[in-house]
Amino acid sequence: MSVEKSIKSLSSAIKNVVLGFAIFILTMFVTIYGINTFYERPQYNDYCEEFKTVKYISDEASCIELGGRWTAQEIQCIQDSKSITTPCPQGYCDNDYTCRKDFETASEKYSRNVFLIAVPLGILIIALGTFIFNLNPVGVGLMFGGIGTLIYGAGGYWQYSENLFKFLISLVGLGIVIWFAYRFNKK
Incomplete structure (x- = not known):
């Protein structure tokens, strides 16, 4: 029991x-x-x-106008065949x-x-x-x-x-x- x-x-x-x-x-x-x-x-x-579309924003004024934040960068780009440096985009926009x-x-x-x-x-x-x-x-x-x-x-x-x-x-x-x-x- x-x-x-x-x-x-x-x-x-x-x-x-x-x-x-x-x-x-x-x-x-x-x-x-x-x-x-x-x-x-x-x-x-x-x-x-x-x-909807990613629009390239190439300058600080346009970026700020859209309400984004511009981040500056100073880099050089190299073209493929001749190893010549050319200016690259000098920043990017956080839209x-x-x-x-x-x-x-x-x-x-x-x-x-x-x-x-x-x-x-x-x-x-x-x-x-x-x-x-x-x-x-x-x-x-x-x-x-x-x-x-x-x-x-x-x-x-x-x-x-x-x-x-x-x-x-x-x-x-x-x-x-x-x-x-x-x-x-x-x-």
Whole structure:
């Protein structure tokens, strides 16, 4: 009888792990797709038109007029047969420099705002999983979903933030998780 009880207990534990994992994944889907549904990510094509034909731009003034950035270079070209040097183009034009900078600025702002949305949402989801749901698979799944939401929010903005900011956010996050663990296990 004890072997049968052990098998039932193991089966129940496996089911709880699978349910917790499913809740974790679905919590991530709901938060990420929810944020992206109500707050759209900037698209490159909204800032820079697609260049259908590549037009050679040979001078700085024309490049700047198109919103590009001219990069000067001083090189000499050699003709094939006579080894005579002739002037080469004295630079090149980065056609979408200005619009790309605008897109990058909008992307940074978007990432910061997603961070400001996802971090409190992740903390709230962790709190719900910790204090509200007594069923282990639900609570654990939600807590992992909250952690995943925190990672999603911080991950997008991480590249734009300074090390001090990263340190402080990590420190605060660690403090909050320790506090949750302490409060939860005190019950």
